[in-house]
Amino acid sequence: MFLVRLMGFGFFGMIVCFVLLTAGTAAGSQAAGAGQATIGPADLNRLLGEGGVTVLNVMSRIECMDSRIPGSVCPSAGEPAEQLARLAPDRSRPLVLYCGIPGCPRLEPFMEAARSLGYTTISVLKGGMAAWKESGFAVESPSRIPRKPMPAVRPAALKGWLEQKRPLTVLDIRTPGAYEKNHIGEAVNIPLEALHERYPEIPLDRPVLVVDDRGERSFLAASYLRRKGLDAWRLFGGMRQWQAFLEQESKSRGRK
């Protein structure tokens, strides 16, 4: 019997070792969410029907005027706190914020401003505009920008242009923070949120290449600028693609 017990312990010990080893190599825990209240498209639609809710688009004015949830309001350039005070003066009214792109850069600043201003109920549309549209709800376009077909400029081509010193304005439409961190050569920064006010600053005598974060917002921005008479292009895949291209290049150079 002693032998049986000994073997039993042996087995148990080895299985425990196995489990520990395997579990150790498995992925760790996921990062905790920011803990914001969310609302689904169907619920938002119901609230809009009932009235008594402020729905605020936190994208740029250009994007919002191009397409937005009917009954929602568009922001303009400026600080979130100042915008909120103007667009949603009644702080006891439920406030719903929504955006159109994943990892929206303006959602968090607006959330923080709304919290510090003391809005009673703040929630965020889950899945943003895409989820709203996928649920089959309509959008309205108070001032639609006709899309201009244009091939995106690949990072390799842009590098060539920069090396040839072609006359070109590289327009970075990301947030000033992101621009400060890294930007392409002599790129100028006009955040997309302010582009409708500041586009006259862009020189008319040369093409302009619009650079965004991931290539998701530059198409509309470039279409907007083309409509304003500029020879606008966009960078394929935005800064992420540019960074990836540079990394790839330095790697292959290292190999050589």
Add this chain to the structure above:
Amino acid sequence: MERLFCWLRRHGADLFAVVACLALFFTAGSGHALVSSSTCVGCHSGEPFQSRYAASAHGANACTSCHRGITDTRRHMRGEERPTPVACGDCHGEVARAFGKNVHFLRENFQCADCHGEIHGLRKTEGSVKKAIVEDCSRCHSRDEYVSAGHAGAVLKGNEDAASCADCHGLHDTRAFHAAGGAHPKEARTHYTERCVTCHADADLVKRNRLRSNVVASYEQTYHGKVRDAGYPSRVAGCADCHRGHDILPKTDPKSGLHPANLEKSCGACHRGFHPRFASYIAHPDYHDRENYPALYWAFIFMEILLGGVFIFFWTHTALWWRKVYWEKHRREKEGLLPEQCFPGTDGHVQIQRFRSWERLMHVILIISFFTLILTGFPIKYPSVAWSKFLLGLWGGSEVAGFFHRLAAFVLIVMVTIVAIKGLIYFFPKGQGAKGLVGRVFGPESLVPNLKDIRDIRDMFLWFFNRGPMPKFERWTYWEKFDFWAVFWGMFAIGVSGLLLWKTEWSSWIVPGWVLNVATLVHSEEALLAALFIFTVHFFNTHFIPTKFPLDRLIFSGTYTLDEMKEQRPLEYERVVAEGRLDGLKREHPGLPVKLFAAVFGLGSLLLGLLLTALIVWAMLAP
């Protein structure tokens, strides 16, 4: 002035139409078809509203078919009444529904005209639609990579079989998952592999274009293909992971993902820490191709012969044995010789120990480990059969099943190691030197096959055909010896291949990648051999034979009666008596808990085994 002009136009040639419309207005009360097309072009004159529109695809429609909501032209002309936005989906319903999920709509808010251009002059595409699609998409999307690939070249040359943008990405239903490794890996891999398969598994299309015929079938033979088939495509490589998305090129092209210089990188997209020779893994193996894959071919032939030989022999053996015993039982029943039982007062019912505690415990652990291995492994072996997804779902997915498969394998390896060590200790008795070894190897308690086993097989077959008595057995019969050594051979084949496949990247530091193909084949076929052998041969020989049906609890209780010993192992009995050890082997009658455990666990295992046999047969017969 313009108003006057329009008014005159209205009262000119189309006066009749206006009257008709007014009549309609008064009879129907309201409606949007109040304004005729000629009224509209009165002001909206010039192209494209004149002849270009008339010649366009929509030319048969009136202006108000699309531009609705104008009830009063005067208010409209003053800018007080605007038409409602054009809803193309009212006629093109299906397209509109598909477009509702289109990434261009969801993320960029594209409308019909953004791709279709000036609707009023839109004509039906003449010539190749595929070519037109490529032209249209590449107005925005760079087609550098695509154009260099075989698909585009063929499309532009006019091959209507070749894939245009829409064949892979959808036309109006382009979804958000363009990036395979991106935010939607599962959907992307599922979708794109499905798209490739649609054409490359189409025998006619493949033949017409002189493509390799079995690319899909051979991919489905691999772990990648099987796990994808079982419903977990995000965990394994789909077509695009190696062949890439747009720059699909033959492997002779230096830019191809399959070019020897790029293979390491292609594999490295998912695998980490492998030796460069890992890339010699065959992603599309063909077991029947002797010329290109000789190792695979011969491994396949060997496994087929092994399985065929083992099953032909043992199924015949079992069937004949069963026939003999059943007929014999029938005869004895008829002659009133049954039931056999011990006479009271004799010691025929005394329990004799055959298995020790640790042996019984190991068998129970072996059963659990064996079933775990089969229940986690076979859903991957037969991924397309319905029960595969069900079983993997019960485990909680392919990854969890994989974990338990490895855990059970680990337990099995530990047990085989213990048995091997114990076997060695047994073979080398202390202080007896070489003489001890010879005695143990050829002795009566040995599991090593000897000449008597050959004679026993012959005699057994003679007995099956009523040509002689049943042979007298020592402690281990030849089929028990086969069971024992089969596990050792099986552990060598399935264990070594399994260890190689455990962490394929590390294995590549020991063996080249193509050995993993052989390992996959051996592991899979050996698993089939082991499962079917246990469920159809071992079960029948040991438990379902009419004298023991439905369960021989000997392995759980460890003891059987003296009568049973005399009948089943007469030579062992005689030897034990001669050695004067019989009294030392006598044991108490097994307790109720042991009997109940044997009944529940033993019968449960037998039933599960039979169910699994049915599932395996189902999978083999399924198309």
